[in-house]
Amino acid sequence: MAELFCDARPQAVDPAANRVVRAFYNWAQANSLFILAFGTGCGAIELRPLFTARYDISRYGIMPRPTPRQSGLFIIGGYASIKTMKRIIRSYEQMQNPKFVMGLGSCTVNGGMYWDSYNTINRLDYYLPVDVYVAGCMPRPESLIAGFGRLKTLIREGRAEGANRYAENFDWYKANQKRIIKDWNMPEYNW
Amino acid sequence: MTYWLAAVGRAIVSLFFIMNVGLLTFGVVGRIVARVHGRIGPPVWQPYVNIVKTISMRTAVSHGVMFYLGPVFRITGGVGLYLLIPAVHGSTWLGNFHFTGDLILVVYFIFFGMLGMALGAAESGHPYSAMGVMRGLTQVTASEVPFAFAIIALAARHHSLSITEIVAAQQGGLLHWNLFVAPVATAAGLFSLLGMMMQSPFDIHLAPQEIPIGPPTEFHSSYLALLQTNRSIFATAKLVLFVNLFFGGATSIVALVVKVFVLFLFPVAVGVVFPRYRVEQSVRWFLGVPTAIGIAAVLIETF
Amino acid sequence: MEDTLRTLVERFDATGVDRRRDRLAFAIVPPDRLVDAVTWLRDLAGYRHLVLLTAVDRIEEGIFRLLYLLRAPEERADIGLHVDVPREGASMESIHHLWAAARVYQRELREMFGIDFPGSPEVDVSMILEGWDGPPPMRRDFDTRKYSEETFYPREGRETRDPAAHAAVTRYPADEQVKDEIRRVARENRTRGE
Numbered sequence: 001m002a003e004l005f006c007d008a009r010p011q012a013v014d015p016a017a018n019r020v021v022r023a024f025y026n027w028a029q030a031n032s033l034f035i036l037a038f039g040t041g042c043g044a045i046e047l048r049p050l051f052t053a054r055y056d057i058s059r060y061g062i063m064p065r066p067t068p069r070q071s072g073l074f075i076i077g078g079y080a081s082i083k084t085m086k087r088i089i090r091s092y093e094q095m096q097n098p099k100f101v102m103g104l105g106s107c108t109v110n111g112g113m114y115w116d117s118y119n120t121i122n123r124l125d126y127y128l129p130v131d132v133y134v135a136g137c138m139p140r141p142e143s144l145i146a147g148f149g150r151l152k153t154l155i156r157e158g159r160a161e162g163a164n165r166y167a168e169n170f171d172w173y174k175a176n177q178k179r180i181i182k183d184w185n186m187p188e189y190n191w
Numbered sequence: 192m193t194y195w196l197a198a199v200g201r202a203i204v205s206l207f208f209i210m211n212v213g214l215l216t217f218g219v220v221g222r223i224v225a226r227v228h229g230r231i232g233p234p235v236w237q238p239y240v241n242i243v244k245t246i247s248m249r250t251a252v253s254h255g256v257m258f259y260l261g262p263v264f265r266i267t268g269g270v271g272l273y274l275l276i277p278a279v280h281g282s283t284w285l286g287n288f289h290f291t292g293d294l295i296l297v298v299y300f301i302f303f304g305m306l307g308m309a310l311g312a313a314e315s316g317h318p319y320s321a322m323g324v325m326r327g328l329t330q331v332t333a334s335e336v337p338f339a340f341a342i343i344a345l346a347a348r349h350h351s352l353s354i355t356e357i358v359a360a361q362q363g364g365l366l367h368w369n370l371f372v373a374p375v376a377t378a379a380g381l382f383s384l385l386g387m388m389m390q391s392p393f394d395i396h397l398a399p400q401e402i403p404i405g406p407p408t409e410f411h412s413s414y415l416a417l418l419q420t421n422r423s424i425f426a427t428a429k430l431v432l433f434v435n436l437f438f439g440g441a442t443s444i445v446a447l448v449v450k451v452f453v454l455f456l457f458p459v460a461v462g463v464v465f466p467r468y469r470v471e472q473s474v475r476w477f478l479g480v481p482t483a484i485g486i487a488a489v490l491i492e493t494f
Numbered sequence: 495m496e497d498t499l500r501t502l503v504e505r506f507d508a509t510g511v512d513r514r515r516d517r518l519a520f521a522i523v524p525p526d527r528l529v530d531a532v533t534w535l536r537d538l539a540g541y542r543h544l545v546l547l548t549a550v551d552r553i554e555e556g557i558f559r560l561l562y563l564l565r566a567p568e569e570r571a572d573i574g575l576h577v578d579v580p581r582e583g584a585s586m587e588s589i590h591h592l593w594a595a596a597r598v599y600q601r602e603l604r605e606m607f608g609i610d611f612p613g614s615p616e617v618d619v620s621m622i623l624e625g626w627d628g629p630p631p632m633r634r635d636f637d638t639r640k641y642s643e644e645t646f647y648p649r650e651g652r653e654t655r656d657p658a659a660h661a662a663v664t665r666y667p668a669d670e671q672v673k674d675e676i677r678r679v680a681r682e683n684r685t686r687g688e
Binding site for chain 1: 248
């Protein structure tokens with residue numbers, strides 16, 4: 001285990017100092033979004049139509065990527081149970097800075113129809129830095145595309161700094177995560 | 192001194208040219224595949240945006256020395272392969288570093304990148320990486336068999352192991368192309384091209400639904416940018432090689448771009464129609480009819 | 495079906511036979527006769543398929559009522575066997591030696607209701623609730639809402655509405671007006687009639 005994982009805390013990395021380079025990088029980040037293809041809840045079923053002929057998300061430069069290392073956008077597809085939450089956190093921490101999180105469905109906003117469940121979280125933003133929420137139960141693919149548009153605007157304006165926010169408030173996020181994940185049998189931070 | 196500077200300058204210009212040809216070809220092919228699916232598809236410049244994006248990632252993780260060297264070996268394979276093939280016949284700038292026996296070395300270089308990648312992927316520690324590399328090596332080995340026979344047939348026909356001489360022998364009109372002069376060898380070569388291009392029926396090393404994206408699973412940020420760049424260079428270099436061997440080479444940049452693009456449409460067209468093979472199906476397929484055609488080509492050209 | 499039920503009553507002390515349909519019946523079996531009855535049903539009566547094994551928390555009676563639902567594919571008949579086990583220190587004999595799949599049900603019952611199945615493989619390994627330290631959550635004396643509010647972070651501003659009434663006001667106000675009008679006319683007619 002020890003040689004495969006590192007316990008070092010995440011470091012906040014400033015974006016490129018030069019204004020033109022930063023704008024160019026942000027533009028590239030916005031126009032080439034790799035979605036982490038990890039269906040975390042029932043909302044993942046709404047992602048499939050996006051890639052097929054009817055909605056074709058690839059024309060916006062968005063494509064699925066089955067490995068967290070290469071992806072930049074993590075979509076939490078609806079309800080996140082504690083067991084999934086553990087995997088979500090591990091996957092999220094393996095992604096590289098800058099990384100973005102989209103909460104899909106009402107369950108990520110306030111628990112949705114599982115708000116009083118013993119096993120599903122209520123607010124995703126207490127555990128991960130969420131950039132965009134797409135509300136609905138379930139949201140249609142059109143709302144997802146609108147969410148992608150909103151996320152692209154945020155990235156282009158340089159306001160989607162979730163990874164740095166996570167690094168700066170690391171202790172708070174970890175405390176919240178450890179409050180629900182009782183058997184923490186993984187490294188403190190997996191990068 | 193000036194000779195070396197000029198040679199390095201020529202190599203850089205040549206590489207820059209082939210990288211752009213490759214990226215644009217991939218962009219256009221992405222559109223074409225999308226149209227076959229009934230989609231609109233990503234913009235033509237999407238490969239460029241992807242590379243800029245992967246370069247702009249702010250953090251990168253290393254798993255060790257070989258993890259660094261894996262993508263480097265891979266791009267060495269692509270660049271080395273390309274720089275040994277004369278891209279445009281008779282051109283100083285795009286003639287690259289061809290020499291008398293380059294055909295043999297080229298066959299080695301097709302393998303080189305994959306082997307380097309195997310070391311890097313093994314260091315990354317991800318099981319899918321090792322699995323993907325193993326499958327990729329298996330398939331390239333199998334697809335090299337008909338290719339080797341095709342090359343032997345051509346060498347026997349033209350009494351030469353120099354790509355330049357083979358190209359020179361094909362000049363003088365459409366009917367001098369090896370496509371028409373040695374159609375059996377061309378058939379064997381084109382079959383093995385399917386395996387080398389790693390398009391759909393033979394994309395077993397990536398296997399999107401099985402071992403998601405295979406060898407480069409752990410590679411990210413700048414490592415991935417290297418791999419993406421290499422993808423365009425390597426694929427185009429292989430196409431240039433085939434254009435030289437079977438389709439009369441190219442005497443101008445326009446002819447080269449057109450021929451590379453048209454030839455790329457062949458594996459793409461096969462790819463959008465057929466689903467992926469399993470490993471043993473692919474190996475069996477290459478060692479069956481294509482190899483038989485290759486042996487037939489050698490026999491025809493020798494006797 | 496008739497013969498099977500009669501045998502269950504005579505040989506396995508089944509009580510409370512409840513014929514729901516032609517091919518669906520339920521019966522209550524004492525806990526110590528359950529494995530015998532299930533074995534007989536599986537091996538000799540043709541009820542080879544374990545459809546499900548679940549439990550109902552009858553907190554008023556202080557028992558868990560387990561349900562073993564078996565199916566005979568040839569007859570297309572189902573028999574459900576109820577077993578009552580006390581809630582305190584709930585424990586039941588395992589049937590994993592009859593159906594390998596039963597171990598999953600038993601693990602789930604152990605996790606969700608706290609019913610122990612001694613000898614069942616991996617029965618103590620958590621399946622869904624990793625690292626759970628509270629009482630078993632499917633027991634009815636476990637207050638999920640309170641637990642959720644204490645553990646997770648409820649977002650303020652949550653309102654609960656009756657869907658039909660809310661939709662009538664927000665989405666179909668014209669319909670609602672017409673309905674009010676009809677009700678008013680009907681009321682007036684009634685009062686006039688009296």
